[in-house]
Amino acid sequence: xxxxxxxxxxxxxxxxxxxxxxxxxxxxxxxxxxxxxxxxxxxxxxxxxxxxxxxxxxxxxxxxxxxxxxxxxxxxxxxxxxxxxxxxxxxxxxxxxxxxxxxxxxxxxxxxxxxxxxxxxxxxxxxxxx
Amino acid sequence: xxxxxxxxxxxxxxxxxxxxxxxxxxxxxxxxxxxxxxxxxxxxxxxxxxxxxxxxxxxxxxxxxxxxxxxxxxxxxxxxxxxxxxxxxxxxxxxxxxxxxxxxxxxxxxxxxxxxxxxxxxxxxxxxxxxxxxxxxxxxxxxxxxxxxxxxxxxxxxxxxxxxxxxxxxxxxxxxxxxxxxxxxxxxxxxxxxxxxxxxxxxxxxxxxxxxxxxxxxxxxxxxxxxxxxxxxxxxxxxxxxxxxxxxxxxxxxxxxxxxxxxxxxxxxxxxxxxxxxxxxxxxxxxxxxxxxxxxxxxxxxxxxxxxxxxxxxxxxxxxxxxxxxxxxxxxxxxxxxxxxxxxxxxxxxxxxxxxxxxxxxxxxxxxxxxxxxxxxxxxxxxxxxxxxxxxxxxxxxxxxxxxxxxxxxxxxxxxxxxxxxxxxxxxxxxxxxxxxxxxxxxxxxxxxxxxxxxxxxxxxxxxxxxxxxxxxxxxxxxxxxxxxxxxxxxxxxxxxxxxxxxxxxxxxxxxxxxxxxxxxxxxxxxxxxxxxxxxxxxxxxxxxxxxxxxxxxxxxxxxxxxxxxxxxxxxxxxxxxxxxxxxxxxxxxxxxxxxxxxxxxxxxxxxxxxxxxxxxx
Numbered sequence: 001x002x003x004x005x006x007x008x009x010x011x012x013x014x015x016x017x018x019x020x021x022x023x024x025x026x027x028x029x030x031x032x033x034x035x036x037x038x039x040x041x042x043x044x045x046x047x048x049x050x051x052x053x054x055x056x057x058x059x060x061x062x063x064x065x066x067x068x069x070x071x072x073x074x075x076x077x078x079x080x081x082x083x084x085x086x087x088x089x090x091x092x093x094x095x096x097x098x099x100x101x102x103x104x105x106x107x108x109x110x111x112x113x114x115x116x117x118x119x120x121x122x123x124x125x126x127x128x129x130x
Numbered sequence: 131x132x133x134x135x136x137x138x139x140x141x142x143x144x145x146x147x148x149x150x151x152x153x154x155x156x157x158x159x160x161x162x163x164x165x166x167x168x169x170x171x172x173x174x175x176x177x178x179x180x181x182x183x184x185x186x187x188x189x190x191x192x193x194x195x196x197x198x199x200x201x202x203x204x205x206x207x208x209x210x211x212x213x214x215x216x217x218x219x220x221x222x223x224x225x226x227x228x229x230x231x232x233x234x235x236x237x238x239x240x241x242x243x244x245x246x247x248x249x250x251x252x253x254x255x256x257x258x259x260x261x262x263x264x265x266x267x268x269x270x271x272x273x274x275x276x277x278x279x280x281x282x283x284x285x286x287x288x289x290x291x292x293x294x295x296x297x298x299x300x301x302x303x304x305x306x307x308x309x310x311x312x313x314x315x316x317x318x319x320x321x322x323x324x325x326x327x328x329x330x331x332x333x334x335x336x337x338x339x340x341x342x343x344x345x346x347x348x349x350x351x352x353x354x355x356x357x358x359x360x361x362x363x364x365x366x367x368x369x370x371x372x373x374x375x376x377x378x379x380x381x382x383x384x385x386x387x388x389x390x391x392x393x394x395x396x397x398x399x400x401x402x403x404x405x406x407x408x409x410x411x412x413x414x415x416x417x418x419x420x421x422x423x424x425x426x427x428x429x430x431x432x433x434x435x436x437x438x439x440x441x442x443x444x445x446x447x448x449x450x451x452x453x454x455x456x457x458x459x460x461x462x463x464x465x466x467x468x469x470x471x472x473x474x475x476x477x478x479x480x481x482x483x484x485x486x487x488x489x490x491x492x493x494x495x496x497x498x499x500x501x502x503x504x505x506x507x508x509x510x511x512x513x514x515x516x517x518x519x520x521x522x523x524x525x526x527x528x529x530x531x532x533x534x535x536x537x538x539x540x541x542x543x544x545x546x547x548x549x550x551x552x553x554x555x556x557x558x559x560x561x562x563x564x565x566x567x568x569x570x571x572x573x574x575x576x577x578x579x580x581x582x583x584x585x586x587x588x589x590x591x592x593x594x595x596x597x598x599x600x601x602x603x604x605x606x607x608x609x610x611x612x613x614x615x616x617x618x619x620x621x622x623x624x625x626x627x628x629x630x631x632x633x634x635x636x637x638x639x640x641x642x643x644x645x646x647x648x649x650x651x652x653x654x655x656x657x658x659x660x661x662x663x664x665x666x667x668x669x670x671x672x673x674x675x676x677x678x679x680x681x682x683x684x685x686x687x688x689x690x691x692x693x694x695x696x697x698x699x700x701x702x703x704x705x706x707x708x709x710x711x712x713x714x715x716x717x718x719x720x721x722x723x724x725x726x727x728x729x730x731x732x733x734x735x736x737x738x739x740x741x742x743x744x745x746x747x748x
Contacts, residue, residue: 033725034698035686037640040653041617042487042600043440043461045640048416055731062724065653065688069725079727092393093432095378096422099395100436100465103418108463108485112608115688126479127422127434129469 032068032115033079039065039106051102054094058082064106065115066122077118085125093128100124168195169206172219185564186522189219196226204230208238211256215248216565218522218558221255228259236265243267249566358539361531367405367500370541374398388427395420405500408448415441430472437464446495454494455594461487486603491619493596499623503587504534506631507578511553513630514574514671515563522564529560537579549579574671583665583673588625588636595620597645616645622658633664657684657698675707675714682722698724704733713738 038047051057058079061067071078086094101109101124113119120126168191175184192210195203207223207230214220224242227235242248242256244267257267361368379394396419403412420436440461446453463486469479508530515521525533536552543549553575557563567575578584596619604612622639641656659682666674684698700722707715716735721728 032696034657034684034696035653035655035688036684037642037655037657039655039686039688040611040644041598041615041642042489042602043442043459044457044489044491044598044600044617044619045642063684070727090391090424092380092382092391092422092424095380095393095395096420096434099378099393099420100422100434103420103436103438104465105438105461105463105485105487107602107604107610107612108465108483110608110610114608123465123467123481123483124436126467126469127432128424129432129471129479 032070033062033065035065036060036063036106039063042107043105047105049102051098054083054086054098057086057098057101060101061109061122062115064109066106066109066111067118068115071117073117077121082125085121085128089128097124097127100127165195165198165200165202168198169202172206172210182522185217185219186561189217189222189561192219192222192226196222196229199230201232201234204232204235208235211235211242212238215252216568218561218565220565221252224252224255224259228262231263233263233265236260236263239263239265240267251566358535358537361535364407365404366407366498367403368538369401369403369501371399371401372542373400390423390425392421392423394422405498410444410446410448410453410498412445413441413443415439428472429470429474431468431470433466433468435464435466438462448498451496451498452494453496453498453594454492455596456490456492457596458490459487459600460489461485483605484603485605487600489598489600489602489615491596491598493594493619495592495594495621497590497592499588499590499592499625501587502589502625502627503584504537505530506587506627507537507581507584508533509629510578510581510584510631510671511557511575512562514571514578515557518568518571518574520564520567520571522561525557525560525562529556529562532556532560546576546580550576553579570670577671577673581673583676584631587627587631587634588623589627591622591624593620593622593639611644611647611650618643618645620656624660631665632667633662635660635662637661651688653686653688655684655686657682657686659683673708675705677703677705679703696725698722700724709738 036047037045049056049060051060058067061082062069062079067082068076068078070080086097089097101122104124109122109124111118111120111122114122171184171191172188172195175181179187192207195207204227207226210223211220211227214223224239227239239256239260243253243260245253260267375395375397379396381390381392383390397416398418399414399416401412401414403414404410417439418436420434422432422434425431438461440459442457442459444455444457446455463484465483467479467481471478508525511533512521512525533553533556536556537549540549540552550572554563554567554572558566598615598617598619600615602612602615604610618641620639620641622637624635624637626635628634637658637660639656639658641654643654644652659680661678661680663679664677666676668674679701680703681701682698683700684696686696687694688696700720702718702720704716704718707717709715714735714737716733718733720731720733723729
């Protein structure tokens with residue numbers, strides 16, 4: 001396979017960049033989750049993602065800086081609670097919520113308090129309330 | 131003296147006159163064409179020549195025999211025409227017999243015309259040749275009239291390597307004459323269009339200049355699709371995709387709970403991209419509509435809808451490998467949610483949110499990534515032909531372009547049949563495919579043409595850095611950046627394809643930094659991901675699936691809450707196994723670490739068609 005040198009270059013790039021940055025950063029307290037290319041600044045990045053499962057939908061909410069990966073507050077709405085929330089919905093409700101998260105822009109998924117302490121649930125996840 | 135000159139001059143002049151008169155005939159009759167040698171080459175493979183070379187030389191020899199007025203050539207060509215049913219040389223021989231115009235070839239041609247086991251193209255060619263000779267299609271019958279081929283449209287082929295245009299001065303039967311060729315009842319595939327009398331006459335060009343006579347005429351009848359573009363040399367790659375996706379639609383009514391529910395998701399995406407040496411233009415858009423409705427008995431109804439529409443365009447101008455880039459994006463989003471809560475103390479929700487983005491970016495970059503999928507498909511075609519010992523010669527650049535032009539023209543076709551027949555027709559005309567493909571080869575060719583694993587195969591490397599300026603319209607709540615936004619953007623992409631197309635490597639990288647935020651947070655992020663895929667194929671070229679290994683890393687800072695950098699590391703290993711058209715299994719395992727939390731996800735998706743058979747009585 002003639003892909004050795006590009007493969008090596010890709011891996012080196014993938015590993016060296018964050019390691020170099022990590023070394024330069026203060027790591028006293030990790031942020032609530034690493035944000036994706038489209039978390040801020042509109043739609044200039046290619047923001048289309050495949051979102052088909054509750055885990056992928058909640059992962060997108062983390063990447064969009066809408067919810068934390070792991071809330072400091074035990075009752076806070078984070079990735080785990082998001083997955084539980086969608087898993088507890090009926091089939092139609094869950095499918096709507098997952099599709100809604102996949103189609104919305106990152107700004108549309110944010111709520112007051114995002115990402116650390118989102119007050120209400122993201123708009124799409126209100127679907128299914130009774 | 132004068133008498134002496136006269137004595138010598140007269141015979142000299144006479145000799146000169148004879149020589150001048152005879153010279154052309156001598157020149158024509160020069161034994162530069164050694165008939166015996168040609169016949170020997172046709173009949174026996176020289177010991178010092180490999181089979182592929184011999185087949186090529188043999189076809190050339192047969193063509194030359196068709197131009198020699200020698201009785202021995204008639205015998206040899208008649209033998210070839212009758213016996214060579216799988217190699218294109220059989221059709222060359224039939225044509226040659228027509229050119230020689232010797233009626234002694236008629237019995238052999240009549241047998242070919244009447245042989246239902248032979249290819250339709252060969253039988254048709256034999257009928258035309260008999261008509262040329264003025265002989266009946268069947269022994270004792272009246273002279274046959276050729277059935278004119280139907281007008282063809284499609285990518286203009288290169289001149290036939292195996293066929294010859296009949297000279298204009300050769301006698302041709304009138305196309306207006308009722309066809310006397312006995313219909314072949316044993317051939318259900320007989321193309322009625324071939325006998326409609328409206329096509330161009332034998333040997334004439336079709337409407338678009340396609341020579342419909344000669345080798346593979348029947349394949350041309352079936353095989354040519356609508357005319358594709360003629361790719362200019364400066365065009366490096368092009369793509370156009372329109373995808374309609376009904377992601378899901380579900381309507382149900384639960385009689386026990388008296389609960390109707392509906393959920394639907396419809397999406398459409400369009401992309402158009404042309405890469406040329408000096409520039410690249412791409413544009414497209416997407417739209418999506420999602421609707422949900424759940425209405426249980428009593429209170430608690432939910433209604434929701436999401437509508438999004440986006441358009442984007444990109445232009446690059448190259449100078450060598452360096453380019454300037456400009457891109458623009460416009461997006462509209464609308465989300466509607468109505469929730470009637472069952473709890474009378476809880477507040478109902480009824481809200482419509484809208485958003486709009488209008489952004490542009492300008493920058494500069496280096497390198498270029500192109501989709502090599504169509505090239506890989508051409509290579510796989512050649513490999514399939516080679517495996518079946520049907521590759522007459524390598525697929526050259528012109529043939530590769532012609533194939534891709536035909537595929538492009540058929541890009542909206544639902545069936546692969548026309549792509550298959552066009553491909554076979556082009557390959558035969560180019561002398562790449564030896565003879566009609568048999569069932570096994572046809573199956574493999576069809577598999578290559580329908581192989582979805584050859585889609586989206588980027589190759590190359592590019593990076594660019596740009597400045598983005600945009601105007602975002604957002605709701606008042608929550609507080610997010612809106613109005614004018616500026617940012618610094620960087621993108622990188624890498625693609626590498628193995629030559630035989632069974633493995634690839636792709637990598638993407640991004641970086642962004644918000645600019646001019648004043649006292650507000652200035653978030654930044656960067657990340658990269660890489661994916662390696664190994665595609666697997668079955669013994670007969672069936673796509674079986676792919677292994678894929680993906681790794682990603684992302685770093686970001688939102689500059690809020692006194693937190694430091696967020697780091698995400700992740701990887702996924704999976705295998706998609708395509709068992710048959712009805713069955714697929716996907717096994718995957720993913721692990722990622724984000725904000726100090728490790729998550730492991732495993733997945734198994736299986737769809738297995740245990741039985742798939744059907745029968746219908748006549």
